Amino acid sequence: MKGWTTAVVLWSTWLGAAEEGWEYLDDGVVRLGINERAGAAIGWLSESGSERNWLNTFDVGRYVQQSYYGDLDGTDWNGKPWTYNPVQGGSWKNEASVLLESRHEGGEYYAKTRPRHWASGVLLEEVVLEQWIRLDRGLARMRFKMSYTGEKGFKPRHQELPALFVDAALETLVVCPEGSSEWTGAALKRMQPGFPNEYVSVSEPWAAWVDAEDRGLGILFPGTTRLTCYRVREGNAKADCSYLAPIRTLALTPGTVVEYEVVIALGTVEELRKRFGEEVKRGR
Numbered sequence: 001m002k003g004w005t006t007a008v009v010l011w012s013t014w015l016g017a018a019e020e021g022w023e024y025l026d027d028g029v030v031r032l033g034i035n036e037r038a039g040a041a042i043g044w045l046s047e048s049g050s051e052r053n054w055l056n057t058f059d060v061g062r063y064v065q066q067s068y069y070g071d072l073d074g075t076d077w078n079g080k081p082w083t084y085n086p087v088q089g090g091s092w093k094n095e096a097s098v099l100l101e102s103r104h105e106g107g108e109y110y111a112k113t114r115p116r117h118w119a120s121g122v123l124l125e126e127v128v129l130e131q132w133i134r135l136d137r138g139l140a141r142m143r144f145k146m147s148y149t150g151e152k153g154f155k156p157r158h159q160e161l162p163a164l165f166v167d168a169a170l171e172t173l174v175v176c177p178e179g180s181s182e183w184t185g186a187a188l189k190r191m192q193p194g195f196p197n198e199y200v201s202v203s204e205p206w207a208a209w210v211d212a213e214d215r216g217l218g219i220l221f222p223g224t225t226r227l228t229c230y231r232v233r234e235g236n237a238k239a240d241c242s243y244l245a246p247i248r249t250l251a252l253t254p255g256t257v258v259e260y261e262v263v264i265a266l267g268t269v270e271e272l273r274k275r276f277g278e279e280v281k282r283g284r
Contacts, residue, residue: 029138039097040111060089070154126150218272
């Protein structure tokens with residue numbers, strides 16, 4: 001679907017960053033932060049004890065978060081006709097979504113969020129977003145759930161599962177391309193996507209954004225074989241970013257529930273591929 005992910009790029013007048021109210025998990029290997037004033041979206045991932053955040057939180061459309069799409073609905077995003085679009089963080093004017101419930105106990109963080117429509121800012125009473133997060137020896141294990149109880153049904157759309165924005169210094173996207181034999185050490189593909197979106201099919205369900213030293217942030221997305229990606233490079237250290245989202249084509253219809261799990265980690269490409277491969281083999 002052409003153009004839908006541009007919702008999270010820049011606009012002519014930046015409206016400022018979201019308010020901050022952080023809750024952190026730290027396992028001694030990595031530190032993960034959730035901004036409870038941005039719908040409990042995930043906005044911090046660093047090595048434990050480090051001040052370098054590998055994620056991008058320029059606005060509430062960034063972060064690591066849930067986002068879903070329906071049909072054109074007469075709304076307007078900064079002069080552009082837009083679709084039905086529940087976003088966990090909030091609206092393009094940085095109106096935060098509403099955190100309904102959260103708890104942090106037993107090493108796990110849980111949140112329930114009422115999202116806003118990205119374009120209109122309306123609070124969407126018919127949508128509930130939930131997430132469960134825990135750290136496991138440097139792996140951030142995340143489970144997401146969306147429940148739609150609206151009466152209207154929408155056409156199938158590419159859905160971001162989830163949207164992930166990282167620091168622009170992570171300039172190279174690494175994947176095991178479609179057609180390769182999975183988990184056999186097949187050659188990896190390195191690319192620097194432009195803008196707007198590019199689409200990539202993979203044989204191993206993971207991807208990583210890395211820097212010039214081949215180190216960065218990887219995401220494992222079991223059950224998904226396609227992703228969309230781009231880079232914003234405007235010369236603004238805060239606004240520039242690298243983006244990807246594992247995508248599946250799903251329709252929001254009355255009673256729809258979407259659930260999926262991903263794993264995020266920091267490391268070199270070699271380290272990430274090894275750990276993700278172990279995760280997949282363990283799950284079989």
